Amino acid sequence: MSAASVVHAAPLVPVLAIVGVGLIGGSFAAALRDGGAVGRVLGVGRQPSSLARARELGLIDEAVTLEQAAQQADIIFLSTPVGATETILSRLKPTLRPGTIVTDAGSTKADVVEAARAALGGHIGQFIPGHPIAGAESTGPEAADASLYRGRTVVLTPLDENTSEAKTRLTRIWESCGARVMVMDPQVHDTVLASVSHVPHLLSSVFMWQVATAHDSDIRMALAGSGFRDFTRIAAGSPEVWRDIFLANRSAVLAELQEVKAALNRAEQALQDADGEELENFLERAALARRFWGSRSGLT
């Protein structure tokens, strides 16, 4: 193979459409552009100002409708609240080209699969559900970052109807963004995310709510330090997005919460009993696990 043929080879994704050009979608486009893996990028969104900004930033080449995206794109990436999935897919379906792969970035997967089946019917094989485990406090196209997915995990929960060719292609696309792909069952995904993402968000928000509504909240806030800052950071997240996540993954979150409450009762009992040894054992197990995770995750 000559150098010239490499240069002129079609990019991995000739035409990409991003539905919802914020941090997640914008970063996906930026990462593919950075790696020379994309030809043309189309953007779909409800806010013209946001699309204009995405074009100024070079994240997208053109703002289009959902119908145009369906007609033109090779890969369609949904980075919208999970509650909007069914509506969006229903609008994509009539003009969707046969070879196009549609994927998403939603935080829950079982409900997305259900919505996709309802919307796409016989075209369901073209939809591969996904969830990149990456994010940041910042939002919007300005926050888009070509390195957001580097070293991060992307979960795919493929359907029986997906072809192995399509799955391989989407895996290569994510790998070209620097991510590692894990394949799992949607239910397993949702159970695990209930544990490591949704329950912590609930606890952080409940705690923040309790402090904010206390009669002496002013003095509490005045004495809150860096531990409080870290523990409550996620509570600042979008109420609408998180309401949808909790509702979509309700039974897994409730089940996981029971486990955490049982552990909390044990710790509380040790404190009631002033059992220093039991307290220290439990604190030590937690500290060692957290330090080990921190050294492995690349996230600290």
Next chain:
Amino acid sequence: MSAASVVHAAPLVPVLAIVGVGLIGGSFAAALRDGGAVGRVLGVGRQPSSLARARELGLIDEAVTLEQAAQQADIIFLSTPVGATETILSRLKPTLRPGTIVTDAGSTKADVVEAARAALGGHIGQFIPGHPIAGAESTGPEAADASLYRGRTVVLTPLDENTSEAKTRLTRIWESCGARVMVMDPQVHDTVLASVSHVPHLLSSVFMWQVATAHDSDIRMALAGSGFRDFTRIAAGSPEVWRDIFLANRSAVLAELQEVKAALNRAEQALQDADGEELENFLERAALARRFWGSRSGLT
């Protein structure tokens, strides 16, 4: 006043002794040095290697015994686990000079006051309890930072026996480190810290323990992202230090925990009922409060 007389004026603290030269004590010494507010710095500690390192780093001028510190220092700063307070003060007492002020940096105050009364007896007026609301994940003299207290709150819980002169002097010293001083009752301090520091630490540790001991902890850890990282960061803290804090502030922590559990039960009920409006209201209140705190605290 001529410039020369300013240059030759005695520093705010002619001789400072730091008991426990780690992040907290080392940063106090570094901040005072940075501001030209200290003459000579003595260091007391159990680990000769740590003291040698503190001297190499220029945090202390000399390593001394507790007895020598009591004889020579104008200000003695205890930055040791709160459980050690009584023993240290008992050893300082016999050689303590009348004008010397002893203060501390302990995370709980009612138990420290009790320990100080038991140890110092008639000399209790020389002890002013304190708690700088500052810290970091890092520990040891290497982590010492002259700017650690800049813009941070330092709580003093003075005793009836403290002279106003001594209280004013200690306030000036903290202000010269860039901190703002808040004066409050030790019980109020302990109640507020139970809320904004101790309960979050307990929740974070309980959660981390539950994830780490789950049968499928490997896959959970693999899918944990930046929200998990922030929420569990405090769980990596020293098990010994936190065991002491929980035991020292047991009743306030248990009382505060009841409030948080009541709030958790309400949120859980809303989720059980799939009550999206109630969920969103509660998430929104928490998010707004956290964002407001973040914009005010200077900690985000």
